[in-house]
Amino acid sequence: MSTDVMHIGPGNSVAELKESILGHFCFDVGKSPEYATLHDWYMAVAYSVRERMMEHWVSSLERIRDKHQKIVGYLSAEFLMGPHLGNAIINLGIEQQIKEAAEQLNINLDEILQQEEEPGLGNGGLGRLAACYLDSLTTLKVPAIGYGIRYEFGIFDQMIRDGWQVEITDKWLRNGNPWEIVKPELNYGVKLGGKTQGYTDEKGGYRVKWIPEYEIRGVAYDTPVPGYKNETINLLRLWKSEATESFDFQAFDKGDYYGAVHEKVFSETISKVLYPNDVSEAGKKLRLSQQYFFVSCSLQDALRILELRGLSLDDLPDAVTFQLNDTHPSIAIAELMRLLVDEYMVDWDKAWECTRKTFAYTNHTLLPEALEKWSLPLFAHILPRHLEIIYEINSRFLSDIRNKYPGDDDRIRRMSIIDEQGSKYVRMAHLATIGSHAVNGVSALHTELLKQDVLHDFYELQPDAFFNVTNGVTPRRWIKLYNPRLASLISDRIGERWITHLETDLINLQSFADDLSFQQAWRDVKKQNKTDLAHLLKQRFGMNINPDSLFDIQVKRIHEYKRQHLNALHIIHLYNRIKQKRTDGITPRTFIFGGKAAPAYYLAKLIIKLINAIGETIDNDPEVNQFIRVVFFPDFNVKNGAHVYKAADLSEQISTAGKEASGTGNMKFSMNGALTIGTYDGANIEIMECVGEDNFFLFGLDAAEVKAIKQNGYHPYDVYNNNNDLKEVIDLIQSGAFSKGDTNIFKPLINSLLGDDPYLVLQDYQAYVDCQQRVSAAYNNEQAWTKMSILNVARMGKFSSDRSIRDYCENIWHVTPG
Numbered sequence: 001m002s003t004d005v006m007h008i009g010p011g012n013s014v015a016e017l018k019e020s021i022l023g024h025f026c027f028d029v030g031k032s033p034e035y036a037t038l039h040d041w042y043m044a045v046a047y048s049v050r051e052r053m054m055e056h057w058v059s060s061l062e063r064i065r066d067k068h069q070k071i072v073g074y075l076s077a078e079f080l081m082g083p084h085l086g087n088a089i090i091n092l093g094i095e096q097q098i099k100e101a102a103e104q105l106n107i108n109l110d111e112i113l114q115q116e117e118e119p120g121l122g123n124g125g126l127g128r129l130a131a132c133y134l135d136s137l138t139t140l141k142v143p144a145i146g147y148g149i150r151y152e153f154g155i156f157d158q159m160i161r162d163g164w165q166v167e168i169t170d171k172w173l174r175n176g177n178p179w180e181i182v183k184p185e186l187n188y189g190v191k192l193g194g195k196t197q198g199y200t201d202e203k204g205g206y207r208v209k210w211i212p213e214y215e216i217r218g219v220a221y222d223t224p225v226p227g228y229k230n231e232t233i234n235l236l237r238l239w240k241s242e243a244t245e246s247f248d249f250q251a252f253d254k255g256d257y258y259g260a261v262h263e264k265v266f267s268e269t270i271s272k273v274l275y276p277n278d279v280s281e282a283g284k285k286l287r288l289s290q291q292y293f294f295v296s297c298s299l300q301d302a303l304r305i306l307e308l309r310g311l312s313l314d315d316l317p318d319a320v321t322f323q324l325n326d327t328h329p330s331i332a333i334a335e336l337m338r339l340l341v342d343e344y345m346v347d348w349d350k351a352w353e354c355t356r357k358t359f360a361y362t363n364h365t366l367l368p369e370a371l372e373k374w375s376l377p378l379f380a381h382i383l384p385r386h387l388e389i390i391y392e393i394n395s396r397f398l399s400d401i402r403n404k405y406p407g408d409d410d411r412i413r414r415m416s417i418i419d420e421q422g423s424k425y426v427r428m429a430h431l432a433t434i435g436s437h438a439v440n441g442v443s444a445l446h447t448e449l450l451k452q453d454v455l456h457d458f459y460e461l462q463p464d465a466f467f468n469v470t471n472g473v474t475p476r477r478w479i480k481l482y483n484p485r486l487a488s489l490i491s492d493r494i495g496e497r498w499i500t501h502l503e504t505d506l507i508n509l510q511s512f513a514d515d516l517s518f519q520q521a522w523r524d525v526k527k528q529n530k531t532d533l534a535h536l537l538k539q540r541f542g543m544n545i546n547p548d549s550l551f552d553i554q555v556k557r558i559h560e561y562k563r564q565h566l567n568a569l570h571i572i573h574l575y576n577r578i579k580q581k582r583t584d585g586i587t588p589r590t591f592i593f594g595g596k597a598a599p600a601y602y603l604a605k606l607i608i609k610l611i612n613a614i615g616e617t618i619d620n621d622p623e624v625n626q627f628i629r630v631v632f633f634p635d636f637n638v639k640n641g642a643h644v645y646k647a648a649d650l651s652e653q654i655s656t657a658g659k660e661a662s663g664t665g666n667m668k669f670s671m672n673g674a675l676t677i678g679t680y681d682g683a684n685i686e687i688m689e690c691v692g693e694d695n696f697f698l699f700g701l702d703a704a705e706v707k708a709i710k711q712n713g714y715h716p717y718d719v720y721n722n723n724n725d726l727k728e729v730i731d732l733i734q735s736g737a738f739s740k741g742d743t744n745i746f747k748p749l750i751n752s753l754l755g756d757d758p759y760l761v762l763q764d765y766q767a768y769v770d771c772q773q774r775v776s777a778a779y780n781n782e783q784a785w786t787k788m789s790i791l792n793v794a795r796m797g798k799f800s801s802d803r804s805i806r807d808y809c810e811n812i813w814h815v816t817p818g
């Protein structure tokens with residue numbers, strides 16, 4: 001049967017693609033091309049491309065059934081996939097044919113691609129990393145399933161009104177989603193609430209059963225994830241919540257129509273909306289329910305697949321490995337224990353061994369406010385049985401600790417899963433660590449800090465369980481798809497193998513770094529990319545920017561630790577110099593910002609307002625805007641990122657040292673030829689080690705210095721008072737110069753900086769301004785700058801997500817790529 005299926009695949013010639021697109025037009029869109037909208041064409045092209053993935057899907061599913069293959073289950077509350085169509089086209093290797101087919105059909109492929117609404121099922125770094133990893137897993141032929149939530153509303157769309165962020169609901173499904181395939185038969189019940197009850201089983205053993213308050217249902221929606229030209233497809237399996245019964249018939253019989261649908265409404269709420277917080281946590285009931293919902297469906301699904309493969313529970317750790325993308329899915333540890341102990345009647349020790357071997361945990365942040373903890377009463381209310389299981393895990397774990405460190409009560413308090421200082425909480429990072437066989441950080445520095453600081457006691461207990469896996473990004477999307485000019489220039493010189501062998505092949509570009517004609521071609525690419533971005537900003541927002549100026553770009557979530565306001569202070573410093581006619585050494589620059597602020601994060605929103613206020617003031621001042629411009633690119637997301645990274649000359653990676661776990665934007669910029677101005681933080685350090693110190697603009701305190709300054713008492717007001725230049729900058733904001741005389745509006749931000757400045761913006765200010773001066777000087781030497789840019793790209797091979805996935809395979813999952 002399966003061989004037959006493999007032969008029915010559609011062909012990829014221009015004629016076949018054309019016919020297929022027209023066929024889908026007729027049979028799926030259901031219109032005559034005469035009345036077609038661009039979106040109709042998009043749907044027809046998407047269906048044609050999806051069809052070409054389906055034949056590989058079926059054969060790839062066979063691999064998932066192969067009992068000798070270990071499957072990676074990547075559990076993540078977020079998958080920020082970006083638009084599918086362009087990516088699928090390049091991964092299937094049919095760009096040329098599709099382009100020609102589109103031309104012959106008189107449609108413009110770029111316009112068609114623009115029609116796709118991006119599935120914004122993530123906030124930022126962590127969600128996008130999951131998407132890059134699925135691309136690499138599939139390209140490396142590792143059988144994998146990404147498990148998550150099919151949010152009906154993803155991350156909000158951002159608009160800027162009067163300089164302020166306004167959030168608009170992301171109705172990404174409103175025009176349909178041609179990429180997903182619903183599997184109604186794959187659905188699982190998920191219990192919530194209620195109580196537990198002890199009972200005696202037939203053998204006289206004590207057992208517990210959970211009597212839930214209600215049950216909802218999760219239905220699988222599958223999206224194919226294509227590997228790069230390797231006829232392999234993996235699955236992104238997202239769960240949508242539904243009611244077990246659409247109506248409560250008893251209530252309906254009594255004429256209570258609204259009461260009857262109430263349960264349905266509640267059940268559907270679970271997968272309704274993505275929490276729009278980046279690193280900070282809300283601690284809401286719905287959020288915990290979401291986490292448990294998708295984890296429970298995913299584990300039940302994995303156990304079904306195990307059975308399908310003819311394997312037993314004993315085989316679980318060899319058949320599947322679950323990677324926890326931060327702690328959001330970490331309730332899976334207690335859930336697997338519950339399934340094994342309560343439902344499959346496995347004894348505790350055996351179940352625990354199996355669980356620990358099956359899970360591994362990646363930590364993505366050290367920020368204390370982002371370390372998830374759930375209040376005990378809330379937890380008990382939603383997951384009463386899991387709380388009991390966690391107590392049991394904790395008591396056994398702590399008794400081992402007591403044996404190992406007799407009398408060390410403080411250590412017990414520190415390591416317990418339950419935080420008992422004041423109100424009680426369940427610490428999810430502790431559960432994830434104790435329940436996993438491997439724990440990893442996402443850059444060398446971050447892993448070191450995890451070991452020294454946040455998880456120090458656990459590291460001391462089990463040093464061999466700690467690993468570093470430095471993040472990476474996929475060169476397919478981030479270079480080949482989104483920077484086609486650069487991709488073909490690179491391929492012209494070193495061939496195409498770099499697309500799948502970035503680590504070994506990209507370095508071959510190095511030998512062209514001094515080649516003047518190559519340098520010219522390199523500059524031409526950058527200039528065209530900058531011109532494209534300038535046109536787009538003009539066309540969409542009426543902004544005026546000059547492609548001959550240095551494009552200095554900071555795009556990422558808005559957060560105090562990422563320090564967009566430090567960037568803003570530097571801009572005001574330049575503004576002051578221009579106004580004072582001290583323009584010597586000022587290189588014309590365009591400062592481009594982009595990023596969303598969590599809706600409830602007031603200071604982040606105020607930073608957006610400040611950036612826009614500076615931009616507007618400069619726009620209206622010809623004396624200044626002949627030198628500098630500031631623009632805020634609204635609604636930064638994967639789709640808009642396509643235009644941004646490739647156009648950058650300078651990448652801003654200026655977080656307070658020790659706060660950015662890794663960063664991945666830093667990699668995307670550098671791979672696309674931007675130089676970095678950055679702190680000694682996250683993966684910046686490794687990027688600098690690879691590209692060379694001479695090709696990187698490093699400034700500011702390192703993590704140890706940050707810690708020391710904070711310990712010794714940091715006084716930002718003194719820094720301000722002792723630096724005239726900084727004082728002028730801050731005073732200018734305070735004077736209302738950027739807010740039409742309003743001296744109140746930016747007070748909360750100024751007060752924070754002068755009061756406690758938690759992220760040491762003022763402390764790093766002078767080093768940053770000085771470093772920016774070095775950037776300007778370097779940019780004026782065109783040849784030297786181009787050489788640095790080429791070397792940056794050539795030496796970025798390490799930061800392919802293929803390398804990261806190989807690291808996971810080798811050190812953590814013990815899987816051999818196919």
Ligand code: OAK
Binds near residue numbers: 279365442
């Ligand atoms: C989000 C919510 C909770 C915890 C962490 C995050 C998150 O997005 N962290 C980010 O993960 C990225 C991928 O590892 C890193 O590159 C970023 O530095 C980190 O902030």
